[in-house]
Amino acid sequence: MKTLLKNIGNLVGVTDASVTRKAGEAMWNLDSFSDAWLLIEDDRILDFGRSHELTDVFVACADKIIDMNGQWVFPSFCDSHTHVVYAGNRAGEFLDKINGLSYEAIAKRGGGILNSADLLHATSEDDLFEQAMVRVREVIAKGTGAIEIKSGYGLTVADELKMLRVIRRIRESAPVEVKSTFLGAHAVGRAYQGRQDDYVGLVCEEMIPEVGRQRLADYVDVFCDKGFFTPDDTARILEAAAKWGMKPKIHANELDVSGGVQVGVAYNAVSVDHLERTTQVEIDILRDSSTVPTILPGASFFLGMPYGNAKGMMEAGLPVALASDYNPGSSPSGDMRFVCALASIRMKLTPSQAINAATINGAAAMELGHAAGSIAVGKLANFFTTEPLPSLAFFLYAYTTPMITAVWHRGQAVG
Ligand SMILES: [Zn+2]
Incomplete structure (x- = not known):
């Protein structure tokens, strides 16, 4: 089962699969792709990229396509x-x-x-x-x-x-x-x-x-x-x-x-x-x-x-x-x-x-860095989505405003 999320406003917390923790200066960097897509296969992240790089091959292979309409995606x-x-x-x-x-x-x-x-x-x-x-x-x-x-x-x-x-x-x-x-x-x-x-x-x-x-x-x-x-x-x-x-x-x-x-x-x-x-x-x-x-x-x-x-x-x-x-x-x-x-x-x-x-x-800190904690190819498709945000800072600045729109665990929407 392959699910494609397209038109993601910002895909936050992207890393290589080899990244299991971030120490010191590396914590400054929270790599993000604006205007992005994310492809899930079963419980894992199969691939992701920017919208202009989304080829017909990826679209054709998806069993399900979800238009995110600018919503943001964060690692859980x-x-x-x-x-x-x-x-x-x-x-x-x-x-x-x-x-x-x-x-x-x-x-x-x-x-x-x-x-x-x-x-x-x-x-x-x-x-x-x-x-x-x-x-x-x-x-x-x-x-x-x-x-x-x-x-x-x-x-x-x-x-x-x-x-x-x-x-x-x-x-x-x-x-x-x-x-x-x-x-x-x-x-x-x-x-x-x-x-x-x-x-x-x-x-x-x-x-x-x-x-x-x-x-x-x-x-x-x-x-x-x-x-x-x-x-x-x-x-x-x-x-x-x-x-x-x-x-x-x-x-x-x-x-x-x-x-x-x-x-x-x-x-x-x-x-x-x-x-x-x-x-x-x-x-x-x-x-x-x-x-x-x-x-x-x-x-x-x-x-x-x-x-x-x-x-x-x-x-x-x-x-x-x-x-x-x-x-x-x-x-x-x-x-x-x-x-x-x-x-x-x-x-x-x-x-x-x-x-x-x-x-x-x-x-x-739970010895799960190999499987969770970032958007990375091969890691678990564990993430949540939010309304389109004006900036990353806004997510913490307006800290009591409801923004989370959905929660995904192992490739399935669970709430
Ligand atoms: Zn305690």
Whole structure:
């Protein structure tokens, strides 16, 4: 089955198939073809070009031709850090925050992650799946075509496995690429309060072997930060997970300069995420690694925290990624266009840099750069279309104006 999209106003995010990430100066370039066509075969991009180069051969081979009438085509967003599987919401804590309590104070009162764990425990697996699918469908409609989803609101063996099974169901049923991450060390479970060492033992000796045996996770994550897990705890967990082939993706430097970047890089982390409080020392360490620094401006916005030093990282030649951190406590939104707008407004990324960070580099932070994140021959035909736009900047400038007209996954229009 071949589908030809013709009269595309702008085909954004074009690369060679060999491009799997963009680092440093390369992030300035978001190559685009104005007045373009795109040919899809089954689930893949077969070819593309400018309208004046569209020969009869391409037109004749198409089973279906769609006139885009100047609409734009973007590669789907690749959201490499989310917690979309959770029960209920934490709007009550939203009020606490308005009334001045800090994230740490709310966590100390037994709220925060433990509150979400209690709710998740009381929610059936089917309900949890349905609630998560509402969010997944929402982010697909907003242009996300690949998503990483973490466990971490279970905090017991049974409930962590329950979350990971829900993530597997999402992978099997939703039109989106899904990567699964085991985050048993998101917080110390309620039954282990005051016994952090014992809880880390539970994660290493019971949770990880069971997750590994059932092949429920691609990655392992640890909340390595002040008030949560130490670099030593983190190393212990990463050692245990490595035996089951789970590579690290680490929560680091959100609340303090935590040592999480160092331990992540030491264990060849695919990404280190958050990085609101990163110094030149961490940037220098990342330069000597293949780890993708991933910044989550939605959490900075919601919690009133500093924004990560994305410009410093790009100047050091790093491949910065952007992700939503969609979760009930610190970033209740998975809108990647808003994440890009925040990156431009608050971190001074150009729209091209922001979109590269949210597409090709997000794909790299999920080891999907070979298949997703750009418009390239042979990559998956995962993209969204918009109304004709006056400029690329307008897409992020008018960040609440509805513009997305359709979403395509693996060569099919899905919304
Ligand atoms: Zn997170």
